[in-house]
Amino acid sequence: MRTGTTWSTARSSDLFTRSRRVIPGGVVSLNRAVEPALAFARGRGSRIWDLDGNEYVDYHGAFSPYLLGHRDPDVEAAVRAALDDGLTLMGSGTTPWEVRLAELIVEHVPGVERVQLTTSGSEATFHALRLARAHTGRDGVLVVQGGYNGWHNDVACNVMTPLAEIGPRVSPGEYPVRPMSAGVPRSVQREVHVVNFNDLPSAEHVLARRDIAAVILEPVLQNVGVIHPQPGYLDGLRRLCDRTGTVLVFDEIKTGFRHALGGYQSLAGVRPDLCTLGKAIANGHPLGAIGGRADLMDLFADPDPARRVLIAGTYNAHPLACAAAIATIEKLAGRQEEIYGHLEGRGREMEEGLRQILAAHGVCGTVARQGSAFCLYFMDHAPRDWHDIAEHHDFALDLTYRRALVAAGVYHFPQACKQGSISLAHSPADVAETLERTDAVLRALR
Ligand SMILES: Cc1ncc(COP(=O)(O)O)c(C=O)c1O
Structure with missing residues (x-):
């Protein structure tokens, strides 16, 4: 106390x-x-302070x-230097910072051949699903119960849904979609299919019966704590997606960079077709990324307008966030x-x-x-x-x-x-103090 x-x-x-x-x-x-309900004033290192000065x-x-x-300090210095250099949003063509950042992601994340940059993680998962739909010509999406992949209509459902609303465990089978928001069109809800994490038979069941464009999941379920994939689960999904021509998306917005420079995919040895990155990538600055197989990602620039997938955003790859991300990744890479x-x-x-x-x-x-x-x-x-x-x-x-x-x-x-x-x-002393309390x-x- x-x-x-x-x-x-x-x-x-x-x-x-x-x-x-x-x-x-x-x-x-x-x-x-x-x-x-606390209002916070500042943070440094492992500590934060609220408006009343409580640490x-x-x-x-x-x-x-x-x-x-x-x-x-290194990320902050990079952002300050960028500001001092006159780095502002250009909104035309490309910039050295976004190219450098994309090169770093391609260099370090094993399944990534091409990258696109957004402002947030939700935008990244949104674009990954749009890309998967364009590639497969299918509309369905398979998500896992307890996973969070952003706020948009396709994925904002079934995170901590009470069992009274979804019923007891079924396997193989799927659960009713329970949007986290009013206003999600019923037509969208019909395209979303929910199964439990670690339940391969249910994923197989759904993929055999529905036209699913993408399976999207956090490879370690981290929005309901920390739930590990059981041995064979991620490889099983990989095989299932290969067999059915479904795009496998690892949402590494929480796991990417936090568990390894190459994301959890580098630890699991399973390559998704696409992955989404965010959060730790820029150590607190607003940036998201989608990366993956070149043939899929190149749909963002397909010469045929009917096949081309739109990516847009005034603030995509904001140079200050890019500077933060470059500094973060370079620091991780240099002292891995x-x-x-x-x-x-x-x-x-x-x-x-x-x-x-x-x-x-x-x-x-x-x-x-x-x-x-x-x-x-x-x-x-x-x-x-x-x-x-x-x-x-x-x-x-x-x-x-x-x-x-x-x-x-x-x-x-x-x-x-x-x-x-x-x-x-966080120092050993921080952890010891935490344990004491x-x-x-x-x-x-x-
Ligand atoms: C796994 C995962 N995916 C996507 C998102 C959405 O990212 P953002 O809040 O940056 O839109 C989150 C955010 O918590 C997340 O944890």
Whole structure:
């Protein structure tokens, strides 16, 4: 717990009062509306500060882009230098920065022969699906339950849907589409097919019965914590897509760069046809990317207008975001072993420490982790899919635990099952301090 101070959040509350008058719900991205409702002022390294000056060790990392930590000095210097050099948006032709960035992605991500650049991850997944539809001439899309691939109509569904709405586990089979938003056309919903992660028979079932253009998924499911692909699952999807002429899209917006410079695909040894990148690619600056097989990607420039796939966007590959991404990737590439070793080391300390605390307090829980991404589930085994979590995880305890941690100065996003993200800026002392506070929180909760 914070010692010697009371935790005041009065300034945050005042700002939310003002915000709600002019911004519907008081937030500009619906998933930012959580309790406690805090307004943040600044961040540096592994730490963030709210408007009242309270300091937190940050494991939210703005939904995980901060692989190098807040305000990484090298990334910040690159952006400042770019501004000083007079780097502004040109909106005509190309720029040296976008070409350099695309070259770096092609060099490091194994399945990528060509790249396109966007402003956000959602735009990247949107374009990947449009490309897959243009290539296959099919409209259907297969998504996985518990995965998040952006806010657009095709994919904004079935992330943490209550079982009452989707029913018990079926395999092989598919689940009803449950959009996360009003206003998604029924015609779009008919083209979306939902199966569980790690359920190959269900993917096979759907691909045999529907005209599916693309299978899109996070190769490690990280929007409901951390769920690993079971052995054979990603290869199985690869074979299935090859057999049915379906485009396999790995959404590596969370996993790319965080787990390896070459993305999770380089660790799994499975090559998607397309992948989408974002978040850690620019360490907190707004950038997304689509990459993949040249024959598919070249549809973005097909000489036949009837086959050509539109990509457009005033802010695509904004030069400042490109400068940030180049600096991020060059830093990762130049110090690969050291940086990924550090991330794995802190991740392991966190995992082992949390396990010991759970055991010491006799709390039923498990820690799932991939490198620097981790999640504590209040259930007795690592989950294999969303149904597993929905059936066994103690959601109420999770939320109470997270809120208590926030009050104790450890910022875990106060929503059940949200992944924790460790950065290069997190030191062994940060992890030790976090574990100490976690121990106190769990002791009090027990
Ligand atoms: C796996 C994944 N795909 C896509 C997105 C959408 O990216 P953005 O929020 O940049 O639009 C997210 C965002 O959380 C994500 O985690």
